[in-house]
Amino acid sequence: MRAELIDGKAIAETIRHEVAADVTRLAAHGIIPGLTVVLVGDDAASATYVGAKEKASKAAGMQGETLRLPASTTQAELLTVVERLNVDPSVHGILVQMPLPSHIDPDTVIRHILPEKDVDGFHPVNVGKLLIGHTDGFVSCTPAGVIELLVRSGVDTRGAEAVIVGRSNIVGKPMAALLVQGRAGGDATVTICHSRTKDLAFHTRRADILIAAIGRAEMITGDMIKPGAVVIDVGMNTKPDATKAKGTRLCGDVHFESAVHVASKITPVPGGVGPMTIAMLLRNTVRAAERTLAVAAR
């Protein structure tokens, strides 16, 4: 038996179409959702991500802009840029691309973004609303994307044993907060494992839904997975591959070749969680724009 693939690319495509329809609807009210991405420095990987975000937002009919600032930008200068975007009514979503150069404190920058425009969902106000269970904030894109993958693949999370490996602020912790809420896509019994966990395999082997967000290439092998489990691989790592021109290839935190024979459903890498992140970013931006409309209508 081979696990069914959860096709993140196709699901993300569906969401992008939904977003494009929302954009059309908003246009009738004279609103074009605007997403501004701020990139400091010239990290190659970051430049690629940022380019993809701008392109995707434009493809959805949104106003996508990228501000490219030199690596020498001071923290004060960056905060001034953020403040300008905070008050710009044509900008509904602000995303400061991480990582920032080491002379800038990322937390200070994140806290400066107006929570109503924090479409990355990293501001403490939005993280707090997420844990409390309020839905008027923004949920960070990767965990929100994972929930969408589960729900749209017909996975029932209610009462399921969900085990998350990894406790990062970007994935692990918000993932746990989402899965434990008492609503659709939640209601799971949630366990968070991490580097201090004594018997990781004990937990992964009892998971109905296993979410790997560790950042270590192919660490979760098939023998660590419960037969029939749903496996979501958030990892984005590289491993040596002599058949490729650059000598490496992309892989996840899950050893796909062994896991695919044990799981009932599994996300591939690439083409699983990855495409969802940008789709959820677009959706958050449209929601930010919708909320300004709701405020104006009061």
Added chain:
Amino acid sequence: MRAELIDGKAIAETIRHEVAADVTRLAAHGIIPGLTVVLVGDDAASATYVGAKEKASKAAGMQGETLRLPASTTQAELLTVVERLNVDPSVHGILVQMPLPSHIDPDTVIRHILPEKDVDGFHPVNVGKLLIGHTDGFVSCTPAGVIELLVRSGVDTRGAEAVIVGRSNIVGKPMAALLVQGRAGGDATVTICHSRTKDLAFHTRRADILIAAIGRAEMITGDMIKPGAVVIDVGMNTKPDATKAKGTRLCGDVHFESAVHVASKITPVPGGVGPMTIAMLLRNTVRAAERTLAVAAR
């Protein structure tokens, strides 16, 4: 073998002394930490809690005040009171006693409190800082008190299997957020169980640290506890007792009589977690006052 009692009353007493010493130290800087509790209506239990908070803050040398507002107070009136306290420099901590009358939305009120004065730790900003792992917010008093009980009783949480029963915003969720952080009193592998959990006893039986915060009298019995586990009982329920004048007595979520023969350490009810809540409230208020000093010194 009988479990060692975790004496919350004694530990709370120690913390109150520490707080009183901090108050003396702040007095040298001309600061008297001020805690204002707002009570709306005349719920008897709330009046008792509020009285205890005022008394405890005064005993620690702080300025403890209670604003008693009639049950007919409108939401707008209450928000005006909160706004006045927000800008009053002699008030470092604001606590609006829950529950509020049904015509007032508690979330709206909580969000109105200045996060820097939200010593109850319920504002989304403070909840978010807690989950992220930032220590410049306020942690809600009961879960913060549980961590203090564990740390001061010499319980090593690192790598421990911590199982929390209950997912409330007051206890369960912030408790999980604290225990999973990578620092002292954290680093546990954390599982959150709740009403949708399929096999509760499976989880409670594998817990090195079991935290019961369900609100159901004596639901966790000795046979559901791992021999040698540390059991923290957050419950505050009543059960029939013909030997008492009022016909009932206080009990926790844990069936103490059976659990005490299985656990290695256990909190009694009353005298366990209960006394810690007010002690942590005082500590949060002193911290709020200290932070105004730190800001003034800049």
